[in-house]
Amino acid sequence: MTDNRLAGRTAIITGAGQGVGEGIARALARDGARVVIAARRSETGEPVAEAIRANGGEAMCIVTDVTNRESMAECVNKTVAKFGGLEIMVHNAFRGGRPHRLEELDDELWQQNSRTAVWGSYYSAVLAFPYLSVAGDRGRLIFITSPAGVEGSANLPAYGSVKAAQRAMAKSLAREWGPLGITVNCVAPVAETPALTSAFSQNPALKSLIEDRTSLRRIGDPEHDIGAVASFLAGDEASYVSGQTLVCDGGSFLGL
Amino acid sequence: MKVLDGKVCVVTGAEYALGAGLAAGLTDAGAAVALLGDVSALTPVVADLEATAARVAAVECRFDSRESIESAFSVIPDALGSAANGVVHAWMPATAYEPMDLVAVDDARWNSVWEGALNATRYVLQSSFSVLSNRTDDSNGGRIVVITPTVALSGAAGLVPYTTAVEGMRLMAKSAARQWGPNGITVNCLAPAPEQVPIGVASMAVSLAPPALGGPGDVVVDLAPIVAFLLSDAAHGLTGATLCADGGVWMAP
Numbered sequence: 001m002t003d004n005r006l007a008g009r010t011a012i013i014t015g016a017g018q019g020v021g022e023g024i025a026r027a028l029a030r031d032g033a034r035v036v037i038a039a040r041r042s043e044t045g046e047p048v049a050e051a052i053r054a055n056g057g058e059a060m061c062i063v064t065d066v067t068n069r070e071s072m073a074e075c076v077n078k079t080v081a082k083f084g085g086l087e088i089m090v091h092n093a094f095r096g097g098r099p100h101r102l103e104e105l106d107d108e109l110w111q112q113n114s115r116t117a118v119w120g121s122y123y124s125a126v127l128a129f130p131y132l133s134v135a136g137d138r139g140r141l142i143f144i145t146s147p148a149g150v151e152g153s154a155n156l157p158a159y160g161s162v163k164a165a166q167r168a169m170a171k172s173l174a175r176e177w178g179p180l181g182i183t184v185n186c187v188a189p190v191a192e193t194p195a196l197t198s199a200f201s202q203n204p205a206l207k208s209l210i211e212d213r214t215s216l217r218r219i220g221d222p223e224h225d226i227g228a229v230a231s232f233l234a235g236d237e238a239s240y241v242s243g244q245t246l247v248c249d250g251g252s253f254l255g256l
Numbered sequence: 257m258k259v260l261d262g263k264v265c266v267v268t269g270a271e272y273a274l275g276a277g278l279a280a281g282l283t284d285a286g287a288a289v290a291l292l293g294d295v296s297a298l299t300p301v302v303a304d305l306e307a308t309a310a311r312v313a314a315v316e317c318r319f320d321s322r323e324s325i326e327s328a329f330s331v332i333p334d335a336l337g338s339a340a341n342g343v344v345h346a347w348m349p350a351t352a353y354e355p356m357d358l359v360a361v362d363d364a365r366w367n368s369v370w371e372g373a374l375n376a377t378r379y380v381l382q383s384s385f386s387v388l389s390n391r392t393d394d395s396n397g398g399r400i401v402v403i404t405p406t407v408a409l410s411g412a413a414g415l416v417p418y419t420t421a422v423e424g425m426r427l428m429a430k431s432a433a434r435q436w437g438p439n440g441i442t443v444n445c446l447a448p449a450p451e452q453v454p455i456g457v458a459s460m461a462v463s464l465a466p467p468a469l470g471g472p473g474d475v476v477v478d479l480a481p482i483v484a485f486l487l488s489d490a491a492h493g494l495t496g497a498t499l500c501a502d503g504g505v506w507m508a509p
Contacts, residue, residue: 069363102432103385105378114371118420122358122366129359152430152496161374161428168423171411175462176358243411255509 004032005235009138010083012036012075012128014066014120015093017044019193020144023222024090024230029057030223031231033088036079038064040093066093066120069127076127086131088234091124091166092144097195102157110158117162121169125184129177137181140234143170145186145245147253163188167245174243183242185233190249191220215251225250258286259488264338266290266329268319268380269346271297274403274452274475276304278344281480282487283310288336292317292328293347311336319347319376325383341391342487343384345425346403348373352421353454355414366417373421374428377402381432381443389439397440399487402429404498406506407450410462415455426498433496442495444486448472448479449502459505468504 011028015021017039029035029052037052037059039045045061052059062078065071079086096112121143132139148156149163167186174184190196190210196219200207211217220226229248232238247253265282269275270291279289279301288311291298298314305312313335317328333339349372351365381400388398407415408422426445433443449472450457459467473479482501485491500506 102378102428102435103382105382110374110378114374118370118424119366122361122370126359126361149427152427152434154431154434157428157431157435160431161424164427165370165374165420165424168408168411169416169420171409172413172416172419173358173411175411176413176416 006231007032009087009234010034010036010079010085011088011090011234012038012079012086013090013092014038014064014124017041017048019195020189020191020222020226021092022048023191023227024092025059026052026223027227027231028088028234029055029059031235033234034058034083036075037061038066038075038093040065066091066123067115069123072123072127076131080131085135086128087135087138088140088142089124089128089132090142090144090230091121093120097156097159099155100158105158113158113162118165121166125169125173132177132182133180135182137239138236139180139182141170141173141182141184142230142233143186145188147188147190147247147249149188150245150247150255151253170245171243178242183233183239185238185241185243186245187226187230187233188245188247188249189220189226190214190252191222191226193222210252213252214249218250220248220250259484259490260285260287260342263287263342263487264290264332264336264340265342265344265487266292266332266340266384267344267346268292269348269403270301272346272454274448275346276301277475278346278480278483279312280305281476282344282484283308283312284476284480285484287342287487288312290315290332290336290340292325293319319379320372322379322382325379326386329383329387339387339391340384341388342399343380344401344403344483344487345377345380347376348421349376352418355456357414358416361417369417370421370424374424377425377428381428385436385441388441389436397442397492399491400429400432400441400443401483401486402426402443402445404445404447405450405453406447406500406502407455407457407462409447409506409508412450412457412462415457418455430496437495442491444495445498446479446483446486447498447500447502447506449505452479459502463505465505467502470503472503473501
């Protein structure tokens, strides 16, 4: 992407203390956006913000609980107070990826999935809306979903459900907010993240299993593969793309 | 011989026209039908079905309680002579059917629609699994059909909570299909036109193409036979599918 194509724009990325969220934050900052690292813990968020600043970017960390309206409102308010506006909202934070059987899915695990993915998306949307609407055709709402939200999952049924819910939310919001110029899209990545690395350590065969079914025979890099696509959606080049899910999995799921 | 002779089917959501019409169609196809929900609201539906000599029972249950739904499933053998071997889940919280811009939706409404619909679906699927996986007869597995209107595939302004919930339900059904296939249980979705649910949206509002078959169809005449097939032994090789039965509007993929 062109350097500074997002200059003058401010982005919040939830769950940016690691993994895909960190990769997106780094990519948006590289392309010139001011980025807010909305992380549950400063121990993970602050180093990401510091690394971006060390590379010449503009970044700050705001400790944020995406499942809590007041915490999300504070994140948005602090962002606008610091940077003067908000053009790009990326909701990526998620918790609850423990394998389970649907018949045994209890309220605790369901709530982890539901609160982080779906309630977090709802709060991201309604709390960012006053500023995205001012941004008009530069307003962007991006949800990080998953191929499991299209295909379903044999191991993570709650995850598939909440990730599909995000896709539907994006479609309806794209129609609702389109007249204002705001675009709403999803990115469905497969990327080398701490969660996936942990899964590989527990199941060493898993990595080659995923790579073998992937056209490009590799697992995505959070910044250069996934972040680049999120940055595309955040920019002017994607102003006519809305309500879509871009599956960034190296050519594994080809069913759309 | 009718396609569902000898079958006992559960239908949720018969308080509304879509669920009631599907129940009527399933009795036409030979099934005995248990309507789960608010019995006071279901009484007129039961009376209409009984007037056609259908075997039908209304069973009280609350969809915010797994225990209540499990209890309702447990009384079906006494009411209809056999445990259920087919389930049609069409229930949604009433608040889901109230269009509203998202910025006007508060936490209580979001909770009512999203958590209400998904908890109900989870509990109905879990209760269904418990019954269907424990059948000891030779009924060729169990069948579950979840109703997910096409408007959740297309999206619609003013219906963010509803469409979010319906797609969450649809993918929960897909994952159930993946997990429960080895148990002989199939799980599919039927996607009717938006006109079939009280959300005030017409197919043409979310599609440039008119219905190829001329309209959204009649629930009893057009949709129920599709559901009856999905509940039948003949559909044992079909799972994880979404059948769009909207008159030929939504044709993706």
